[in-house]
Amino acid sequence: MTSGLESVSGFLEASVRTATPLALAALGECVSERAGVINIGLEGSIICGALGATVAAGVAGAGAGFVAGAVAGVVIAMIFALFTVWMRADQIITGTAITLLSLGLTGTLYRTVYGAGGVALSIPTVGVVAVPGLSELPMVGRALFAQPLVTYALYLIVPFCAWWLMRTQAGLALRAVGEQPTAAIAAGIRPRRVQLAAVLFAGAMAGLAGATLVLAQAGTFVEGMSAGRGFIAIAIVVLGRWKPLGVIAAALLFGGANSLQTLFQAMGWQNIPYQLFLAVPYLLTLLVLAGASGRVAAPAALGRREFGDAG
Amino acid sequence: MLTAAGTPADQLAIAPSATRSSGAVALVVRSAALAVAALLVLVLLLLATGHDAGAALAALGRGAFGSWYAVTSATLVRAVPLALAGLAVALAFRAGILNVGAEGQLLMGAATGAALAALMGTAPAPVVLVAILVVGAAAGGAWAAIAAYLRQRFGVLEVISTIMLNFLAQYLVGWLVRGPLQEPTRINPQSASLPDALHLPVLIGGTRLHVGVLLAVALALGVWWWLKETAGGFRLRAVGLNAAAAASAGRVRVGRTVMAAFIASGALAGLAGAVEYTGVTYALYDNFSPGYGFTAIAVALLARLHPLGVLATAVLFGALQAGANAMQRDAGVPNVVVSVVEATLILLVLAAERWQSRAAARAESAT
Numbered sequence: 001m002t003s004g005l006e007s008v009s010g011f012l013e014a015s016v017r018t019a020t021p022l023a024l025a026a027l028g029e030c031v032s033e034r035a036g037v038i039n040i041g042l043e044g045s046i047i048c049g050a051l052g053a054t055v056a057a058g059v060a061g062a063g064a065g066f067v068a069g070a071v072a073g074v075v076i077a078m079i080f081a082l083f084t085v086w087m088r089a090d091q092i093i094t095g096t097a098i099t100l101l102s103l104g105l106t107g108t109l110y111r112t113v114y115g116a117g118g119v120a121l122s123i124p125t126v127g128v129v130a131v132p133g134l135s136e137l138p139m140v141g142r143a144l145f146a147q148p149l150v151t152y153a154l155y156l157i158v159p160f161c162a163w164w165l166m167r168t169q170a171g172l173a174l175r176a177v178g179e180q181p182t183a184a185i186a187a188g189i190r191p192r193r194v195q196l197a198a199v200l201f202a203g204a205m206a207g208l209a210g211a212t213l214v215l216a217q218a219g220t221f222v223e224g225m226s227a228g229r230g231f232i233a234i235a236i237v238v239l240g241r242w243k244p245l246g247v248i249a250a251a252l253l254f255g256g257a258n259s260l261q262t263l264f265q266a267m268g269w270q271n272i273p274y275q276l277f278l279a280v281p282y283l284l285t286l287l288v289l290a291g292a293s294g295r296v297a298a299p300a301a302l303g304r305r306e307f308g309d310a311g
Numbered sequence: 312m313l314t315a316a317g318t319p320a321d322q323l324a325i326a327p328s329a330t331r332s333s334g335a336v337a338l339v340v341r342s343a344a345l346a347v348a349a350l351l352v353l354v355l356l357l358l359a360t361g362h363d364a365g366a367a368l369a370a371l372g373r374g375a376f377g378s379w380y381a382v383t384s385a386t387l388v389r390a391v392p393l394a395l396a397g398l399a400v401a402l403a404f405r406a407g408i409l410n411v412g413a414e415g416q417l418l419m420g421a422a423t424g425a426a427l428a429a430l431m432g433t434a435p436a437p438v439v440l441v442a443i444l445v446v447g448a449a450a451g452g453a454w455a456a457i458a459a460y461l462r463q464r465f466g467v468l469e470v471i472s473t474i475m476l477n478f479l480a481q482y483l484v485g486w487l488v489r490g491p492l493q494e495p496t497r498i499n500p501q502s503a504s505l506p507d508a509l510h511l512p513v514l515i516g517g518t519r520l521h522v523g524v525l526l527a528v529a530l531a532l533g534v535w536w537w538l539k540e541t542a543g544g545f546r547l548r549a550v551g552l553n554a555a556a557a558a559s560a561g562r563v564r565v566g567r568t569v570m571a572a573f574i575a576s577g578a579l580a581g582l583a584g585a586v587e588y589t590g591v592t593y594a595l596y597d598n599f600s601p602g603y604g605f606t607a608i609a610v611a612l613l614a615r616l617h618p619l620g621v622l623a624t625a626v627l628f629g630a631l632q633a634g635a636n637a638m639q640r641d642a643g644v645p646n647v648v649v650s651v652v653e654a655t656l657i658l659l660v661l662a663a664e665r666w667q668s669r670a671a672a673r674a675e676s677a678t
Contacts, residue, residue: 038470040411079658089661092409092470096608097657104650111645112360223647231474238471275486282475282482286457289467289475298468 004267005139011256011263012143017217019255020151021046021209025229026236026247027154027161028205033237034165035198036178036191036301040095041080043230044102045073045203049210051106054221057123057214065123066150066211073207074200076102081199085192088305099230107223125219126150148216150208154248162244174198178299181307191307206230239285242299254281338615345613345659346627352655356648367642374637375630384519385636388591390629392417392600394527395583396607397614397621398534399451399576405538405616406572407551412458412473413580414604415480419454420447420581421588422484425492425502425595428509436508443509444585451581452574454480459573463566469573477604488596501596511590521590528622530579535618547572580604609653612660628653 025042032039052072057065076098083094129152131145165171176184177191184191209229214221236254240246261274301307350368357364375386396413403410424443431439454476461467485500487493492502511521538544549557550568557563583603592599610628614620631653635646 040470040474083658083661087661087665089665092411093608093612093657094661096411096605097654097661100605100609100650100657101654104647104652104654107647108356108360108645108651111647112362228478231478234471235475235478273486273490275482275489278485279479279482282478286461286467286472286475289472290461290465298471303468303470 007263007266009139009142010266011259012140013146014259014262015252015256016143016147016151017255018258019251020147020154020216021212022229022232022236022254023154023158023248023251024150024212025206025209025233026240026251027157027244028202029233030237030240030242030244030247031161031165031174032198032202033302034178034242034299035174035195036181036299036304037084037195037199037202038091038095038234038303039077039080039084039199039202040092040230040234041076041098041102042095042202042206042233043226043228044080044098045076045206046210046213046230047106047224047226048076048102049073049207050214050225051110051210051221052207053211053214054123057125062124062126062215065215066208069211069214070204070207073203073205073210075203077199077203077206080203081196085195085199090305091303103224103226110221110223123214123220125215148212150212150216158244158248165244175299178301181301181304185307206233209233235282235285238298239281239288241288250281253284257281341663345656345663348659349652349656353648353652356651357644360644362644363642367638367644370638370641370644371631371634373634373641375634377637380518381633381637383515385633386626386630387524388519388521388629389632390625391521391523391527391590392583392587392603393606393610393628394531394622394625395523395586396580396603397610397625398527398531398618399579399583400607400611401614401616401618401621402534402538402547402572402579403576404611405551406547406569406576407554408459408462408569408573408576409468409470410455410458410473410573410576411470411608412455412476412577412604413583413607414600414602415473415477416451416454416577416580417584417587417600417604418477418480418484420451420584421592421595421599422480422487422492422584423447423450423581424585424588425487428505429492429503436506440509440511440589443589444582447585447588448578448582451584452578454581455577456570456574459570462573463570484595484599485597492595494594499596501594503594505589505593509589510593511586519591521586523586523590526582526586527625530582531618531622534579538618543568543571580607583607606653609657613656 025046029039029042049069049072053065053069056068079101080094080098083089084091126148128146129149130142135141135145137145165175173184173187173189174194176187176189177194181191184194210226213225218225232254236247236250239250239253240248257277257280260277264270264272264274354364354368357367374381376382396417399413399416400410424447427443427446428439431442458467458469458472458476461472462469488500488502494501494503511523514520514522514524538548546557546561546563546568549561549563550565550572554565558565584600587600587603588595606628610624611621613624613627631649635649638644638648639646
């Protein structure tokens with residue numbers, strides 16, 4: 001019985017841990033999409049953030065790693081913004097190119113610097129910081145209060161984002177650009193600046209997500225370790241219905257699905273096909289999309305190249 | 312954006328070339344300039360990472376075109392799935408459909424093929440082989456139909472739905488090769504290998520080049536002719552250029568056209584999977600596709616969505632990937648470096664489009 005409880009507690013802890021980088025990246029993507037920019041190149045910011053964090057942490061410690069990860073993510077997002085925001089090139093095509101570029105670039109640099117075999121790097125990592133008292137709570141204690149600091153940072157960033165997006169002038173301006181660019185222009189808002197800021201913010205968050213993968217989870221860089229998380233983040237934004245709090249809930253769901261495998265192993269349920277459980281959140285996202293028609297839906301100007309009225 | 316009318320193709324970066332007068336010469340010059348620029352980026356990257364650029368490029372050339380075997384068994388074999396999936400992307404984009412789900416549609420084609428091979432064990436081999444190809448294409452079309460239906464019925468952005476469907480296909484394959492389709496010894500996560508009788512025939516003795524290459528060429532010609540000469544092809548292009556105008560002025564039933572184009576696109580990608588399964592891998596496994604469905608987007612864009620151009624760019628990308636493996640083997644250059652070249656090509660095309668459209672706008676305002 002206790003082993004069952006421990007397994008569930010361990011599962012919840014693993015879910016939150018897995019969800020942390022997903023939530024970081026998805027939160028950035030959420031803001032970017034509210035400004036009308038869908039960034040498929042998020043994957044690129046994540047993997048470049050991961051490599052940047054690895055290099056910097058090896059030189060100057062884990063704290064520098066997080067900073068470098070965010071910076072690397074922003075640099076990649078700048079290339080994306082150059083094409084989509086400034087040149088008004090197609091967002092999907094640019095994003096595809098940015099992802100390819102980043103995976104190729106990080107793989108090349110990593111193998112060149114650290115050798116073809118990919119010597120396991122030993123870099124400083126961040127450990128779990130247990131909150132006294134709270135982490136002793138049954139079931140959810142360790143899941144919520146025995147995590148690396150970056151998870152706790154989310155506890156602050158999420159409500160701030162929600163407040164900023166929905167309750168401030170700047171947040172309103174950003175949403176206007178994503179919904180009604182012509183109205184935004186008439187109100188004196190400069191859509192390109194807003195979109196640029198949103199894309200760079202998303203890049204920084206994705207870079208942080210990459211840094212988290214390296215410094216708080218894997219402890220090393222692995223080629224292609226972003227493993228589709230940029231695309232998962234887009235799914236999370238949809239499932240979270242383009243709202244920060246929804247995004248967090250959706251990220252937990254995806255994190256949970258990814259942690260089921262360990263739970264099944266702990267419980268001795270070897271024969272359950274966990275791939276089918278991994279698929280559940282995506283299926284759910286599709287169903288939500290279908291159900292969301294007519295009510296809450298994607299920002300009206302999402303993915304559009306021109307700031308004119310919708311056709 | 313969330314309307315059934317969809318994205319006009321002229322909103323896409325690569326509108327099919329409207330100015331035919333510029334002609335073939337300009338296209339060749341343009342392509343050559345792009346290739347040189349991409350090569351330059353590669354050389355810079357090689358130098359920056361401290362490699363011997365000369366030796367690396369020599370290895371690249373050798374691996375792609377250095378011998379009869381390299382051309383047929385490395386370059387062209389890789390070009391086949393890229394051409395078929397590239398056609399799938401080109402067809403969809405011409406209709407204004409942003410199908411980024413070729414990867415998932417390709418996987419569904421391969422998975423259905425593997426399932427059929429297991430189910431039709433005793434039937435005559437040619438029948439099974441043809442059935443695998445046909446049903447594989449149908450499966451790809453069906454997978455695309457989900458996204459097409461969601462777009463038509465609920466206005467779901469196909470970009471988002473096809474990304475979800477890619478993941479679903481990937482996990483479905485992951486489950487199949489550990490469950491119902493796992494090989495008899497139940498040790499490796501892959502399907503039983505396809506018996507020799509069910510392999511696509513080799514086209515040229517002594518090489519790995521299979522008849523799938525003929526299929527790709529025939530389909531490229533077919534799609535090209537269909538787009539250019541038939542009423543259906545005209546409707547598809549009209550919807551892609553301006554759905555609202557096609558509906559009001561041309562009385563085109565936009566919904567039906569989009570649905571058909573989306574499904575046809577998925578079928579081409581599904582066929583790519585079935586051909587790869589019966590012609591190259593002979594088994595289904597987790598990383599069955601090394602991202603063919605995504606590279607196909609680059610293939611289609613670089614061809615400016617022209618079906619015959621897709622054949623050329625597919626060979627180019629096949630050569631790049633074949634050459635990259637040789638480069639890694641002989642010159643110690645990581646083969647992922649080709650992704651950088653591919654990405655550079657896409658970005659250069661986008662920048663060139665921008666430059667051209669601005670030049671065109673200036674010319675227009677000057678008159």
